[in-house]
Amino acid sequence: MKRKIICDCDNTMPLPGLPVDDGQTLLYLLGRPDVELLGVTTSFGNSSIDQVYAATQRLLRAMGRSDLPLLRGADRRGASPTEAARFLADMAAAYPGEISLLVLGPHTNLRGAAALDPAFYANLRQVACMGSYLRPLPGPFWSTVGELNLSADPEGAWMTLHAPCPVTLMNAQVCLDAPFDAAELAPLAALDQQIYAALADFVRCGAAQGRIPADYLWDLLPAVYLSHPELFSNERVWLRSSVADLETGQLILGAPGEGAAITMPERIRDREGFYGFSIRPGSGSPPWRRCRGGLSFHHPGSTPRAYCLDEKGSSRDNGALPAPPLSGPWSHRVQPQPLWK
Numbered sequence: 001m002k003r004k005i006i007c008d009c010d011n012t013m014p015l016p017g018l019p020v021d022d023g024q025t026l027l028y029l030l031g032r033p034d035v036e037l038l039g040v041t042t043s044f045g046n047s048s049i050d051q052v053y054a055a056t057q058r059l060l061r062a063m064g065r066s067d068l069p070l071l072r073g074a075d076r077r078g079a080s081p082t083e084a085a086r087f088l089a090d091m092a093a094a095y096p097g098e099i100s101l102l103v104l105g106p107h108t109n110l111r112g113a114a115a116l117d118p119a120f121y122a123n124l125r126q127v128a129c130m131g132s133y134l135r136p137l138p139g140p141f142w143s144t145v146g147e148l149n150l151s152a153d154p155e156g157a158w159m160t161l162h163a164p165c166p167v168t169l170m171n172a173q174v175c176l177d178a179p180f181d182a183a184e185l186a187p188l189a190a191l192d193q194q195i196y197a198a199l200a201d202f203v204r205c206g207a208a209q210g211r212i213p214a215d216y217l218w219d220l221l222p223a224v225y226l227s228h229p230e231l232f233s234n235e236r237v238w239l240r241s242s243v244a245d246l247e248t249g250q251l252i253l254g255a256p257g258e259g260a261a262i263t264m265p266e267r268i269r270d271r272e273g274f275y276g277f278s279i280r281p282g283s284g285s286p287p288w289r290r291c292r293g294g295l296s297f298h299h300p301g302s303t304p305r306a307y308c309l310d311e312k313g314s315s316r317d318n319g320a321l322p323a324p325p326l327s328g329p330w331s332h333r334v335q336p337q338p339l340w341k
Contacts, residue, residue, distance in 0.1 A: 007039075007104065008102065010043050011055055025102070039069035040068060074109055088109060093119070096123045104219040106152035127160055129169055167263070170222045185203060224277055234263065
């Protein structure tokens with residue numbers, strides 16, 4: 001039986017210089033034979049809701065899935081319930097106990113759905129989401145990057161963490177166990193040249209600026225977890241983070257019985273299995289759908305440009321960049337560390 005999933009995201013693939021992990025996750029979901037993707041709801045986060053909605057519409061069209069329900073969601077923290085919130089509430093009520101909700105950005109649409117239907121969270125099978133951290137990430141680059149998911153609407157995030165349905169959270173620390181650089185990117189060229197080119201542009205820009213040693217498969221982790229939880233460790237924790245803590249994305253662990261009880265994996269237990277199920281063609285059944293066109297960040301032969309996020313999360317063009325070759329490590333990888341010692 002296929003698992004019913006709704007993806008609530010702040011996708012910006014294929015917008016220049018903006019994160020691609022939401023798009024990678026949608027490609028994964030669209031190609032999974034065991035997933036019934038009921039719809040996609042959008043939210044501000046990686047960029048404005050206008051850019052997020054347009055990018056997701058373009059991505060679904062390129063994948064030949066314009067038939068899939070796509071709903072425009074919240075444009076800011078604490079926004080009034082939108083059509084996306086109504087869709088979430090209605091679908092959860094129509095399929096009580098059946099829908100797994102994958103949340104890849106701010107939790108404002110969920111907050112709106114709960115305002116429309118107080119039974120919203122109870123109607124869900126589970127929530128799987130990504131965001132936040134237990135401690136600062138290592139390396140000079142990460143100290144300049146703020147948390148963008150739970151902190152974007154901490155009241156909504158707090159509601160999700162305290163939901164009556166099962167909740168699984170992939171925090172930033174465990175995501176460092178899933179780097180995505182030349183080694184992971186190269187095999188995708190044999191699967192689909194347009195997808196490869198779109199992802200390569202983002203990784204090239206990051207490497208050329210020295211912003212990151214590699215990309216990471218951030219949002220893909222909770223998506224893979226929904227199909228293959230056995231690939232991850234299964235730590236059950238209590239979180240006592242307040243709304244003020246979540247304002248910065250900070251997670252505070254509590255004693256048993258103190259706060260919200262959630263599942264928060266400490267590590268990817270089987271990394272080869274994770275990559276095989278998520279991105280590597282030739283490892284079982286390649287899950288990614290083939291692209292039908294329209295995903296390149298720039299015209300072939302043009303010079304990649306350095307885009308970065310400003311303080312409002314918008315893409316800013318910093319000028320032309322040389323394109324480093326997609327071979328060999330550009331820098332050291334950030335090594336994952338155990339969450340608790």
